[in-house]
Amino acid sequence: MSQIYYVVDAGVLFSPWKMDIKDSLLVTTSNIINEIRNKPSKSRTETMMILERMLTIDPVSEYITRAKDAAIRSGDISVISDNDIELVGLALMLDEEEKMVVLVSTDFAVLNITSLMGLKILDPSKKFExxxxxxxxxxxxxxxxxxxxxxxxxxxxxxxxxxxxxxxxxx
Ligand SMILES: [Zn+2]
Structure with a gap:
């Protein structure tokens, strides 16, 4: 059975959203981790890493470029942060490594770009209508x-x- 890689942003990491624990892993970039200022959130993140429920992986630049190109095509480039572009790039890279990838975010631009690239998305807030x-x-x-x-x-x-x-x- 393949493990599901949930690519998450900082907002999702500490939302009430619960992943399907079995055979799943949270993945994010080191820049997203650096966005976390809140101390309890930081220590929770560290605990998850120790428990091997979470990994940080940074996409190589080719995938960041491709994510940026996708954002230009979809018209989202002006409303998306560099860290979020990188996150979309990470989802793309993992997908091409034949991983089972789901990008989890509540950011419409992130969801839209990722969806437009043909990757799986999940919006825990269910507002992406x-x-x-x-x-x-x-x-x-x-x-x-x-x-x-x-x-x-x-x-x-x-x-x-x-x-x-x-x-x-x-x-
Ligand atoms: Zn044809």
Whole structure:
């Protein structure tokens, strides 16, 4: 059974949100940890690390660049912090390492960018109202795939497929 990597921001770390404890791990960046000023929160974080329920991993720059590009495309770049861009980059890097990744945040820009990149998201506040399930659609032959990868060639005709909302659902 694969372990789920919950990529979390500082707000989520100390929210009442409870992860599915079994086979799951909280992951964040060292810059997010550095945002934590509150002493009880700091010591809780340290305890979780000692218990191996939590890890800090910093994405390599390639993934930060890709997250920033995604934020530009979605129009969120002006409202997202550098630390949050880095967090999205971390989720992307882990996903490409074939990890089971869920990004947990209550920040709409973070949720939107991550969702637009085809990664799994979770909003503990449930205020991110529109859930969009993205797939790929071929602009030439209209073939659709449930795959959430970008830059996928159409298996029917070889044309570059594009992201398309397969399903929108208001929560
Ligand atoms: Zn096609």
């Amino acid at each position: 529109q859930e969009i399930v993205w797939g790929m659609r071929c602009p030439a032959c209209h073939h659709q795939e449930k795959t959430l990868r970008r830059e996928t060639e159409c298996p029917v005709c070889g044309t570059q497929m594009r992201r398309t909302p397969l399903k929108k659902r208001r929560l």
